[in-house]
Amino acid sequence: MVLINPPVTKPCEMPAGITRLAGALRQAGHTCRVIDMNLEVMLFALGSPVAKSDTWTARAERDLRLNLAALKNTKTYRSFDRYKRCVNDLNRLLSVGAQRDGVRVSLSDYEDTRRSPLRSDDLIAAAGRPEDNPFFGYFSARFREVFNEGPPRFAGFSLTYLSQALTAFAMIGFVRREFPGVRIILGGGLVTSWMSAPKWHNPFGGLVDHLVKGPGEDFLIGLSGGVSSDAPGRAFPACAYDVFPVSDYLAPGMIMPFSTSTGCYYGKCSFCPERAEGNVYSQLAPVKTTAQLSRLVAREGPALVHIVDNAVSPAMLGALAKEPPGAPWYGFARVTGELADQGFCNDLKCSGCVMLKLGVESGDQQVLDGMRKGIELAVVSKALKALAHAGIGTYVYLLFGTPWEDEDAARKTLDLVAGHHDLIGFLNLAVFNLPHNSPDAAGLEVRPFYGGDLSFYADFVHPRGWDRKKVRRFIDREFTRHQAVRAIIKRQPPYFTSNHAPFFTDTFC
Ligand code: SF4
Known part of the structure; x- marks a missing residue:
């Protein structure tokens, strides 16, 4: 099983939900691989050459390594102006590098003027044309690299924020098309909210094999062929933190x-x-x-x-x-x-x-x-x-x-x-x-x-x-x-x- 954290969320800490899912799977004796695609695409986009540069972007490109290092150093946080400049420069580079028609990306948000994460038709359209997504180049190569080593039975996408939804569906569309044997799971806080609506009906039947409402630990363990412990019986969440590239996050x-x-x-x-x-x-x-x-x-x-x-x-x-x-x-x-x-x-x-x-x-x-x-x-x-x-x-x-x-x-x-x-x-x-x-x-x-x-x-x-x-x-x-x-x-x-x-x-x- 591969668990994926889709962009865009703030790239400063690992996603809490996946730490619990990966920990529960490990505790039950199942292996899983975790891809923090949010962090990976951001670092990739930041390091990619910018086609058209202006003075601000050129400065941000020049100082990229220094700014990334500065955000990992507590000393930077002692000067708010210095911190602000680092963050704004990184954001400038990301937003210019990831800019596409109608799409605006920042360190904390993803907006598309043509498609809304609040409309299921738009999410399905994003899945139908993953190439439209500004992160397509990276995530398509990354999925090919990981899945060609041996396709997983399941790819689980964890959705917490609206800012993740359009890219999550673009990634789902790509995996469906290139790796039709991989079964898609979609869960997380946002999916739980969708499924709690009184008039909820599943519009994603052709795309997603399993939609999960609420905590997904027992469901994933069950899918992996294990016996899930009853929720009250599992005293503590067995969080797995070492499955993430801990030192890459933008935090001191x-x-x-x-x-x-x-x-x-x-x-x-x-x-x-x-x-x-x-x-x-x-x-x-x-x-x-x-x-x-x-x-x-x-x-x-x-x-x-x-x-x-x-x-x-x-x-x-x-x-x-x-x-x-x-x-x-x-x-x-x-x-x-x-x-x-x-x-x-x-x-x-x-x-x-x-x-x-x-x-x-x-x-x-x-x-x-x-x-x-x-x-x-x-x-x-x-x-x-x-x-x-x-x-x-x-x-x-x-x-x-x-x-x-x-x-x-x-x-x-x-x-x-x-x-x-x-x-x-x-x-x-x-x-x-x-x-x-x-x-x-x-x-x-x-x-x-x-x-x-x-x-x-x-x-x-x-x-x-x-x-x-x-x-x-x-x-x-x-x-x-x-x-x-x-x-x-x-x-x-x-x-x-x-x-x-x-x-x-x-x-x-
Ligand atoms: S009910 Fe909601 S808003 Fe009120 S304290 Fe609890 S989580 Fe916060």
Whole structure:
């Protein structure tokens, strides 16, 4: 079996899902080969001569080796300007080198003006003409090289982001055409979301042999002819990290993905796809998990552990504080009372916690209550202070334009950020999308699909007239122009955002 990570995702760490799949297969006694095609095509595109060069591109070409080396060195992260120049130069080279009619590629995204990853017809068309893809030259040669050594029975493509979908289907089309005996498996978070839609029907029957919803470990083991252990019986994910070219990723050392749970222990936020898709929550036993994590850290020696849970539970945070993994770590957490406790935050810091990503969403309590966020603004304020005092960085996520928000409420969010600007490390701003299968859609005037048959979201008439256009104008003209907010936004690592943000915290700088 060959497992493939399709482009485009940020090339700074190995894909968490494939580390688990490869680990589970290995534990069950099956071999598999892993190709991080995302990383490979990017490094290839960066190293390829550019046909038409301008001054900026010529500089980027000249400094390529230096810039790649610089992003693997923590010293670079001590000067944000130096870091930004390296990243922007690399992105320039990639975007110019991979440019095709209508296609724009960056270090974090893939856009095609002619085809949409939200339309199954477009994905099937991408499979029908793989030569149109800017990465065709590399991936076709690479598949031929690997498959001609001995074609695998199965090729598994793992799709997490929309930015991977069009190239994944181009690769699937190529493998189908050149290696018709290889059976195609398609899984990952994006596929799980597609298959969770109430009206889902499989449009990819002629192309894909197996579509996998949810964690794929047991399915792959079963396909390989093994007996899968029951999920509860398999105590720990047997992650395989050594199947990836660890030193090639654009980060100052290995970023080790690790998950302690699937789904979300809270699972009530009304806007959340986890809830809308009805994903089941399952958590590993905290104390045993931290022991396992420590063993993995001792074996792999990562620069940073990325806990990829949707939200690390308070019990798991407590266990991490008691048994530090032995390397700096970060992840998503809900703003609960524990984080407002200075002693708890100090313990987290001592355990190696360098940054927490926090879904604060709004500065208006009624909006938070409307979206059933389950957090109190007074606790948010205390938590931001306690975390900052402990020396833990914060990446705060905000959501504008929810059905419960109006302009006044959005201004309260601005007040919240401005009032805590010295306690917030980084900000992520998003505009609300209404999931099709959200219970909130029932009380709203919802318009039919927009985007395509694979779109997760419906358009809706905002009950308070606070539509997307007004929301965007507010964000662009008022929110981000506020002096305090602007200073935070300027710190945002371009393209790599939260994946590189921990390297700008005190621990590394
Ligand atoms: S805490 Fe996060 S993952 Fe959990 S339900 Fe809310 S938004 Fe979803």
